[in-house]
Amino acid sequence: MDGKVLKEYGRDAALRKAPSGDAMLNVGYRTREHGLTRKLVEEISDVKNEPDWMRAHRLKSFAIFEKKPLPTWGPDLSRLDFSAITGFVRPKGKAVGKEGEVGGAQNRWEDVPDEIKSTFERLGIPEAERKFLAGAGAQYDSEVLYKSLRKNVSELGVIYADMDSAVREYPEIVRKYFMTKCVPPSDNKFSALHGAFWSGGSFVHVPAGVKVPQPLQIYFMMNYPGFGQFEHTLIIAEEGAQVQYVEGCSAPHYTRDSMHAAVVEIFAGRSSRVRYTSIQNWSRNVYNLNTKRAIVQSDAVMEWVGGTLGSGVTMLYPCSVLVGKGARAEHLSISLAGEGQVKDTGAKVFHMAPNTSSKIVSKSICRRGGVARYRGMLKVGAGCAGVKSSVRCDSIISDSKSRAETIPVMDVQSNDAAIGHEASVGRISEEQVFYLQSRGIDADEAVAMIVRGFIEPIVRELPLEYAVEMNRLIEMEMEGSVG
Amino acid sequence: MDVKGLNVRAGDVEIIGGIDLAIKPGEVHVIMGQNGSGKTTLLHALAGHPKYSATGSARFCGKDLLSLKPHERARAGLFLAFQHPNEVQGVALSSFLRRAYVASHGKEISVPDFERLLLEKMALLGMDRKFAARGLNEGFSGGEKKRSEMLQLAVLEPKLAMLDELDSGLDVDALSDVSGFLENIRKAGASLLIVTHYSRILRGLKPDAVHVMRGGKIIASGDSRLADKLEEKGYGWIDKSV
Numbered sequence: 001m002d003g004k005v006l007k008e009y010g011r012d013a014a015l016r017k018a019p020s021g022d023a024m025l026n027v028g029y030r031t032r033e034h035g036l037t038r039k040l041v042e043e044i045s046d047v048k049n050e051p052d053w054m055r056a057h058r059l060k061s062f063a064i065f066e067k068k069p070l071p072t073w074g075p076d077l078s079r080l081d082f083s084a085i086t087g088f089v090r091p092k093g094k095a096v097g098k099e100g101e102v103g104g105a106q107n108r109w110e111d112v113p114d115e116i117k118s119t120f121e122r123l124g125i126p127e128a129e130r131k132f133l134a135g136a137g138a139q140y141d142s143e144v145l146y147k148s149l150r151k152n153v154s155e156l157g158v159i160y161a162d163m164d165s166a167v168r169e170y171p172e173i174v175r176k177y178f179m180t181k182c183v184p185p186s187d188n189k190f191s192a193l194h195g196a197f198w199s200g201g202s203f204v205h206v207p208a209g210v211k212v213p214q215p216l217q218i219y220f221m222m223n224y225p226g227f228g229q230f231e232h233t234l235i236i237a238e239e240g241a242q243v244q245y246v247e248g249c250s251a252p253h254y255t256r257d258s259m260h261a262a263v264v265e266i267f268a269g270r271s272s273r274v275r276y277t278s279i280q281n282w283s284r285n286v287y288n289l290n291t292k293r294a295i296v297q298s299d300a301v302m303e304w305v306g307g308t309l310g311s312g313v314t315m316l317y318p319c320s321v322l323v324g325k326g327a328r329a330e331h332l333s334i335s336l337a338g339e340g341q342v343k344d345t346g347a348k349v350f351h352m353a354p355n356t357s358s359k360i361v362s363k364s365i366c367r368r369g370g371v372a373r374y375r376g377m378l379k380v381g382a383g384c385a386g387v388k389s390s391v392r393c394d395s396i397i398s399d400s401k402s403r404a405e406t407i408p409v410m411d412v413q414s415n416d417a418a419i420g421h422e423a424s425v426g427r428i429s430e431e432q433v434f435y436l437q438s439r440g441i442d443a444d445e446a447v448a449m450i451v452r453g454f455i456e457p458i459v460r461e462l463p464l465e466y467a468v469e470m471n472r473l474i475e476m477e478m479e480g481s482v483g
Numbered sequence: 484m485d486v487k488g489l490n491v492r493a494g495d496v497e498i499i500g501g502i503d504l505a506i507k508p509g510e511v512h513v514i515m516g517q518n519g520s521g522k523t524t525l526l527h528a529l530a531g532h533p534k535y536s537a538t539g540s541a542r543f544c545g546k547d548l549l550s551l552k553p554h555e556r557a558r559a560g561l562f563l564a565f566q567h568p569n570e571v572q573g574v575a576l577s578s579f580l581r582r583a584y585v586a587s588h589g590k591e592i593s594v595p596d597f598e599r600l601l602l603e604k605m606a607l608l609g610m611d612r613k614f615a616a617r618g619l620n621e622g623f624s625g626g627e628k629k630r631s632e633m634l635q636l637a638v639l640e641p642k643l644a645m646l647d648e649l650d651s652g653l654d655v656d657a658l659s660d661v662s663g664f665l666e667n668i669r670k671a672g673a674s675l676l677i678v679t680h681y682s683r684i685l686r687g688l689k690p691d692a693v694h695v696m697r698g699g700k701i702i703a704s705g706d707s708r709l710a711d712k713l714e715e716k717g718y719g720w721i722d723k724s725v
Binding site for chain 2: 436454
């Protein structure tokens with residue numbers, strides 16, 4: 001796919017075309033149930049017209065959620081208010097909400113914080129798109145969007161659908177893989193919550209030997225109710241398949257939802273290659289608590305590329321379970337921790353077979369009192385010979401109020417594993433800034449340039465439009481950080 | 484550039500105490516002096532390093548230099564080639580230099596046009612084009628860093644280039660390259676203020692004035708013969724003749 005076609009899948013095209021066609025449906029549904037109850041779980045399942053097994057899965061998950069304690073080993077979650085979680089769901093076919101509740105998921109533009117509005121302005125995001133990103137614009141019918149997205153890949157035998165439809169249309173395969181082997185509801189409190197209330201997300205199935213030529217992107221799809229809050233992504237790459245999946249949004253994205261608990265499950269078959277890229281820039285009222293995991297078979301390569309820019313508290317540790325000989329995982333991530341932000345992010349890799357390898361590169365930028373914590377877990381199973389792993393965590397701190405920490409946990413049961421861990425915490429040096437200034441570049445731009453250079457090894461792995469926006473955001477974020 | 488009664492302090496410590504220096508367009512001035520005499524501080528203070536506070540007066544192309552921020556001084560046409568240039572990882576030399584070009588010249592240039600300009604200047608300096616895509620000075624050897632400074636000088640075309648020990652760490656061949664390059668810069672109309680320990684780099688450049696610094700002051704000024712004498716007789720000779 002060439003750049004021009006790619007652009008058509010971008011949010012610009014979606015926004016400008018959709019309102020004139022049938023893609024736009026202004027029929028959000030908002031439940032009258034408040035808080036998270038068993039009744040709400042049943043209601044969601046009813047509205048979605050789900051098969052019994054999914055309903056049972058939701059109820060089982062809810063029971064686990066009620067029993068599981070909050071994790072206490074990470075950031076402070078004591079202010080997380082489950083009763084305030086709205087639980088939007090999307091009806092199939094027709095609007096269910098009462099009059100006045102139609103479109104209830106939308107924010108009013110007037111309510112969107114000025115800070116977010118001015119950021120949109122400075123990023124040069126068009127008016128219509130600003131409302132969209134602020135959760136105050138039109139909503140789109142997911143099925144119509146997926147239909148256009150999969151046009152080019154369906155002839156390859158690739159299934160690319162929204163998760164709700166997939167449950168109905170591909171029940172055998174979804175039932176087999178959905179929160180069974182990879183991320184079961186019992187994994188943690190948030191995965192249990194997710195199992196009960198999930199809505200939206202993507203289902204990708206790539207048959208053996210098929211190489212999907214362009215990244216599957218859902219850049220613009222975050223505005224229908226429930227999407228992005230409890231969305232579920234399930235990617236299955238069969239033997240020798242190759243696929244790249246990109247989701248998220250680098251522009252600031254305002255939501256009233258106080259919490260997001262997405263789950264991503266990836267099955268990388270033998271000799272397959274899967275790259276999952278996500279950029280998150282939620283508004284800072286959001287607790288971002290996702291569970292993302294891949295099971296990687298022999299000689300397969302799993303790549304995670306991620307950036308967490310927004311939200312208040314983030315807990316995110318993409319996990320690769322290397323179960324087959326010669327499997328490889330790469331985890332590349334950028335965290336930006338600004339005022340009031342705690343980024344507790346990292347990577348988990350389980351080397352459960354011989355000759356498996358992993359590379360983890362984590363870059364964080366802390367300023368204005370932000371906290372970035374790298375939390376890593378590296379496990380090498382007994383009898384797994386020839387394992388190699390390198391971990392590199394670099395942080396830049398731009399003032400004395402901010403903090404960067406590294407908490408690597410290693411559990412190595414094999415004698416010959418080659419494991420490297422390097423960590424660095426640096427400040428932007430006055431000398432470097434002066435050097436750039438002496439070439440006519442002002443101090444703010446000099447700092448932004450240095451920071452961009454710092455994250456460049458990861459940004460270069462991003463699709464172009466994300467990379468451009470990411471660089472602009474970093475530039476804005478770093479303004480005023482030198483005297 | 485017209486400097487009068489320049490004092491430079493780092494915190495409470497006075498490093499430069501009362502320097503006068505007048506450089507006309509197209510002139511080449513040389514500052515010599517032993518380590519610690521304040522040569523580098525003088526150049527850095529003129530370029531606006533935040534570590535120093537400077538008082539006195541420094542007019543540059545009609546502007547009050549000391550009231551300008553470092554990047555404004557650069558945009559006014561002042562350039563400093565560092566003795567130890569910084570490395571900035573991940574920022575490609577070409578994209579950095581294009582930003583600097585746009586900032587200094589105050590006009591846009593397309594990427595292909597800039598690329599052409601850059602490759603032409605790199606060829607003049609005998610730099611491999613692969614350096615353009617590398618991080619700014621990232622992993623460059625000492626000599627490569629000096630060439631990178633020369634390249635930046637060539638692209639930014641300042642009115643006055645201050646060169647801090649550009650010749651240190653260069654072999655004889657590289658020295659003669661640099662010397663020829665500087666001659667061209669001068670012919671194009673730029674002034675040069677050169678800090679050096681050795682007069683070798685000056686051969687062919689025919690400096691208009693040579694100044695000797697000690698203890699933060701200029702203790703002797705003369706024509707190019709002064710540099711030759713210093714090389715021949717050492718700094719001790721100055722004491723006897725001053």
